[in-house]
Amino acid sequence: MSGVTFLGTAGGRMVVTSQLRKSGGFWLSLAGKNILVDPGPGSLMRSVELGLKPANLDCIVLSHKHIDHSNDVNIMIEAMSGGSFRPRGILLAPSDALEGDDPVVLRYVRTYIRNNIKVLEPGFKYSLDGVGIEVAVRMMHANVESYGLKFTFDGKTLGYITDTKYFNGLPEAFKGCDYLIVNMVRMTHDARFEHLLPEDVIRILKVAKPRQVILNHFGMQVVKARPDAVARRIEKESRVRTIAGADGMQFSFDTGKAVTEPTISSFG
Template sequence: MVRITFLGTGGGRFATVYQVRHTGGIYIEAEVNIHLDPGPGAVINLNQLGIDPASTDGVLVSHCHPDHYADAEVLIEGMTRCNFSHRGLVAGSRSVIEGINDHGPAISAYHRRIVSECLSLSPGERFNVGKLEVRTTPTSHSDAEGIGFRFMTKNGIISYVSDSEMVDEVIKAHKGARMLIMCVTRPLGARVKYHMSTEDAAALANEIKPEVAVMTHFGSKFVHDDPEKQAKFVQDKSGIRTIPAVDFMRLSMLKGIKKSMAHFQK
């Protein structure tokens, strides 16, 4: 079974600074454990659920904005048992790993060195986290080096679009997804450049036709404009079951896709 836990569902500058929603990224358990886009608070929320950061196998960062990378280094320390074991994989966009123009690097030379593998990625690449194959997808974002990810699990493809505006090459790259996770920063009638709005989410879900569309990475305005209403618009327009993520929500993917809430251990 594949299990996905939302350690945060906020995104964008104001939602992050004021923690309108948490910003701890997404924890994926699919034979291996992956922490995807760990923004501020990721390590706190992981601890609250009693998940040991030392059991993470890969830290993946889609692009070089702090709502996606801020806790990456501390999670790398967790993954390597504070540099006592040389293990784990770090993968990110070129901006995250190498630093490009105004962006990054988001991960220090020390943290790139203490893991067993560090990958600097562009769209259209493939790599493995243990047995799990992961592919990178293009984005159109203010960090021009940004990427999305596709997790080729035994139970189907989980596609993570990351921050992007909708252009043809992005839409094409997510075909075949069973679960489509969209970073929808802006609500209906409030699209801004480089980000997805609710209208974009409806159009993408309609093109891809996944079993489930998940909306996350909500900006401040989005949260105040009723995420349930935004998701209903996407579901009505696309005919696809659409879930507006909430902090600590869990999705289990086996024959069907089931929603639950994670339990606090602390």
């Protein structure tokens, strides 16, 4: 059984810091492997609340190092490794999350996974016991390394469009995906913030043509506009089935159906 559990769907500093929506990233269970993507604030707590077991994680992925995507990466590495007593697992992250002036992964914590770290970069591909993980494209976001990803499993492909502004070539990078998770933070353009708008998502979907898209990572503008209503508009204009993620929502890649606000996750 393969699917995703959204630990939280908050995006942008105001929604994250106010916790109008929960944060923490999303947990993928793909062909028997557990992968945590972008463990932002509250990732550990939300995992436990939803009945997921961090000690069962096989891999943690950072699309980029901003705090709403990486805040809990160190504690989740510690949890994945059984408090360091069971060194295991792998971390995939951009180089600027690991080196330079502002690395976000503590060096002593890296030993808990025996320094089993792979650096994301253009052209990156990795096989996690049959689950393929690859960089689809480098994003354009606020002068940090940010990477869009593809996961292949059970004959399916899931794309993840993390934080970015729209740019030529973005839609084409995600052609062939069965499912897309798209971070959509804003409703209106502001040059200070490099994030996708509904109009950008529509442009992407008209070219990429996935079977289904799940919107995620909502900023204050999207929360006020009601994500479900925005999803309906995007679906109408793109003609691609579109749903808005919800805190705690599970989505099955086997059935293509979502369960909103579960008490305990069926995955992981």
